[in-house]
Amino acid sequence: MPDAAHRIRDIAEHALSVPFPLRIRAWDGSEAGPAHAPALVFRKRRALRRLLWRPGELGLARAWVAGELDIEGDLFAALDVLSDLIWERGTEAGGPAEPPAGRAESARKALTALRDPATYRLLRSALTLAGPGLPPSPPPEEARRRSGLAHTRSRDKAAISHHYDVGNAFYEYVLGPSMVYSCAVWERPETTLEEAQRAKLDLVCRKLGLREGQRLLDVGCGWGSMVLHAAEQYGVRATGITLSAEQAAYARKRVAEAGLTDRIEIRVQDYRDVRDGPYDAISSIGMAEHVGSERYLEYARALYALLRPGGRLLNHQIARRPLQDEEEYRIDEFIDRYVFPDGELSPVGTTVSRLEEAGFEVRDVEALREHYGRTLRAWVANLEAHWKQAVAATSAGRARVWRLYMAASAISFERNSIGVNQVMAVRTEPGGLAGLPATRTAWLS
Known part of the structure; x- marks a missing residue:
């Protein structure tokens, strides 16, 4: 029985510690979440692989640009809801960055979390869903990494x-x-x-x-x-x-x-x-x-x-x-x-x-x-x-x-x-x- 959408929802809710407000539709035809909400559509399992290799904003962006992730329904309403979960938590454009000491603390917490059986099971589920393979190449629209001083x-x-x-x-x-x-x-x-x-x-x-x-x-x-x-x-x-x-x-x-x-x-x-x-x-x-x-x-x-x-x-x-x-x-x-x-x-x-x-x-x-x-x-x-x-x-x-x-x-x-x-x-x-x-x-x- 197709169940990718339910597993993705469980992973998201565990990571965010709140109910996920959008409907999720996965590549296997499964759906989970509020019936009348805009849908976050995982068209390919590669989208999940991108997120595992590059969690957060850049992984989401690459999946979106590549056409592997989409939103069906009211795009503005979906982004407004997601902003409460993601950008308003300090990751909006121009928002605060986590200081080095904070990153070290986050890494320590992540290692501790892996010892939790529920977290470990969800991580294994995500790895299984994403499938094997190296990280997908960035879409061609991504700017190449720059070297040297900015604004020359x-x-x-x-x-x-x-x-x-x-x-x-x-x-x-x-x-x-x-x-x-x-x-x-x-x-x-x-x-x-x-x-x-x-x-x-x-x-x-x-x-x-x-x-x-x-x-x-x-x-x-x-x-x-x-x-x-x-x-x-x-x-x-x-x-x-x-x-x-x-x-x-x-x-x-x-x-x-x-x-x-x-x-x-x-x-x-x-x-x-x-x-x-x-x-x-x-x-x-x-x-x-x-x-x-x-x-x-x-x-x-x-x-x-x-x-x-x-x-x-x-x-x-x-x-x-x-x-x-x-x-x-x-x-x-x-x-x-x-x-x-x-x-x-x-x-x-x-x-x-x-x-x-x-x-x-x-x-x-x-x-x-x-x-x-x-x-x-x-x-x-x-x-x-x-x-x-x-x-x-x-x-x-x-x-x-x-x-x-x-x-x-x-x-x-x-x-x-x-x-x-x-x-x-x-x-x-x-x-x-x-x-x-x-x-x-x-x-x-």
Whole structure:
């Protein structure tokens, strides 16, 4: 009689010390767990083998990307429930890492647990279910292990290429016509994704106080949406920089089709190599997460040097919650291996402090956390609606990476595990003049 699902449920509940809240369906056709809950589907026994060889987040991620593990039913509801069991126990993205002493204590407890007859029987059951064999190779979508220092020019370029150079057609299916890959601003319940992205771009332009004839630098320009909006709606001369060759080619094509090649330049260039300042304004939208904590002050100083006195910076950046005493920041293994290699999040307070250390005066901070949850849900809906086309444009594994990453991120924003903030800062003029109207309402109008 098929019983793999019941045995997997028993193993999970013993490991977690609580009832497992999802239904489990196994490769042998067996099912166990709540009848009306979303189903965690083990399509192949290899998924269990991955978990035994690499317990925890990375084993789960590899099984998911390889198509050996899936969720049927409401993906968001399933991830919300699982977050209580896994990520909220201190393994969320950016959550605390177990210190070396703690790992030693965990190992001691594991050895002690093996002496318990029930634990020993469950482990033997898991080994039998998983079947013999060496650990399966990681899916091809996994980033190769990196050596050397993080956030050098060459390593940053490789990290950006891993994330963005997966085919522009794939991003068209996910992002929609706006081709904006950052948090939208949803002004009304009935707002569409395209309207919300236009509202976000316009909000950035208004915070920067853009006027006709000014020079704008967009750091991490993506597929060119910000520079196009700023040039078309505000009459600026714009430069967009990216490390992605595919993004640059796509953005240049859009600029040419809009007839704006005389006002917009797109470069494949590192922010550390820009030498043609001063600019009147700089936008950095969803790029600073790639900078790294050790390089952040260098990043802030580079942008400060590129601004004229009185010029403004708009830094739009995802933030994590501050760590508690003696906690250690840990980069999420799934995100690091499959989504943003070397990506790091910092608390918004740290970002503000680094900008001030570089010489900026921070004049405005706006939190948009709830807006990002809705944006991510819209992207997941786009991906699911165009699943076959998206898979054909890249790979089935890559599409599964993005579906899991975006859905899990939506839950993280909604639960306040992470946030996103727009920080507007000014390089003040001699004597401390900021060149801003007296009130926020006035300079946003």
